[in-house]
Amino acid sequence: MKICFVIQDCTTVGGTERATCRLASEMARRGHEVSIVSIYGVNGKCAFIINDKVGFEVLSDAKYGLQMSVFRRMIETLRSAKRLKKCRSVRKADILICQKFFAVTAGTMAGFSHKMIAGEHFPYLMYGKMLRELRNCIFKKAKRVVVLTESCAESYGKVGIETTVIPDMVSIEGREHCEEGKRIVAAGRLAYEKGFDMLVEAFARENERLKEWKVEIYGEGECRGKLEKLIHDKGMDGRIELKGNTDDIAKVFEHCSFGVVSSRFESFSLVIIEAAACGVPMVAFDCPVGPREILKDGGGLLVENGNIEALGQAIVRMANERELRLRLGKECAKIAERYSAERVCSQWEELLKK
Numbered sequence: 339m340k341i342c343f344v345i346q347d348c349t350t351v352g353g354t355e356r357a358t359c360r361l362a363s364e365m366a367r368r369g370h371e372v373s374i375v376s377i378y379g380v381n382g383k384c385a386f387i388i389n390d391k392v393g394f395e396v397l398s399d400a401k402y403g404l405q406m407s408v409f410r411r412m413i414e415t416l417r418s419a420k421r422l423k424k425c426r427s428v429r430k431a432d433i434l435i436c437q438k439f440f441a442v443t444a445g446t447m448a449g450f451s452h453k454m455i456a457g458e459h460f461p462y463l464m465y466g467k468m469l470r471e472l473r474n475c476i477f478k479k480a481k482r483v484v485v486l487t488e489s490c491a492e493s494y495g496k497v498g499i500e501t502t503v504i505p506d507m508v509s510i511e512g513r514e515h516c517e518e519g520k521r522i523v524a525a526g527r528l529a530y531e532k533g534f535d536m537l538v539e540a541f542a543r544e545n546e547r548l549k550e551w552k553v554e555i556y557g558e559g560e561c562r563g564k565l566e567k568l569i570h571d572k573g574m575d576g577r578i579e580l581k582g583n584t585d586d587i588a589k590v591f592e593h594c595s596f597g598v599v600s601s602r603f604e605s606f607s608l609v610i611i612e613a614a615a616c617g618v619p620m621v622a623f624d625c626p627v628g629p630r631e632i633l634k635d636g637g638g639l640l641v642e643n644g645n646i647e648a649l650g651q652a653i654v655r656m657a658n659e660r661e662l663r664l665r666l667g668k669e670c671a672k673i674a675e676r677y678s679a680e681r682v683c684s685q686w687e688e689l690l691k692k
Contacts (some may be wrong), residue, residue: 528559636669
């Protein structure tokens with residue numbers, strides 16, 4: 339089958355981009371003819387390593403962002419739809435898998451909704467009423483709608499949109515966990531929704547009980563400056579480090595003690611299953627949506643969403659109780675199996691047959 343993934347900008351680093359590249363590569367390995375079309379490409383090349391059999395194409399080197407005016411974004415969406423209409427990979431594909439709303443909208447406006455699977459990567463209720471209604475209108479035109487979690491499926495079901503739940507897969511090759519030093523790892527785009535400011539606050543509050551421990555935060559984003567200032571103001575220079583992007587998150591997890599997800603909201607929380615593939619337990623806010631579903635069979639500690647005090651206490655508990663870390667680390671094998679490439683790709687192939 340000819341499958342074309344359409345995404346806003348696959349030259350930038352992000353969870354959806356990483357998940358798309360891994361899915362495309364795995365589907366190519368299973369014998370499908372696969373390509374990725376990146377509507378924009380500010381960095382010129384794909385941000386992640388992909389299978390040699392996967393075609394990759396950038397339609398424009400312009401930059402699209404939410405900082406644009408609504409009018410400018412509308413114009414850019416129209417331009418993107420025209421580019422998709424002219425794109426041979428898009429026209430020849432049997433199925434378009436459009437990742438996130440911008441690509442779904444452009445694909446719909448280009449007239450490809452009849453062969454389009456709309457991939458939704460954000461919680462339904464995070465949007466205002468007008469955006470939810472616009473999404474409902476666009477998604478109803480798609481051949482299929484895929485969401486990452488059961489809670490998202492439930493939300494769309496209430497407004498009459500039938501969805502299929504297919505989670506992200508483990509996007510790294512798992513490695514045997516070998517804890518070295520007292521290192522806590524967090525990873526994700528340095529953005530408001532990832533809540534790294536709350537992680538800094540929680541760690542700083544428990545400084546006296548965590549004196550031998552350090553936090554490493556991997557990723558880049560618009561909040562780097564604010565986080566650097568917060569770390570300095572809290573006296574955490576040298577204790578909490580912003581490490582930038584990494585192209586080998588498995589190596590990072592391989593030797594850390596445990597991880598933290600401090601997000602205000604998530605579309606899924608790919609980082610938890612990446613950590614699980616390496617046997618690394620997590621402390622996570624019970625935020626919408628993802629962490630609760632992923633950790634339902636163990637593998638981490640959930641705390642009340644946004645409760646910084648509870649987050650700090652859970653970090654201290656995980657740091658002080660090695661036996662707890664070992665037990666939760668063993669439970670991670672269940673998570674890695676549940677989100678394995680084999681299982682997730684089989685779900686996709688079953689959907690593509692319909």
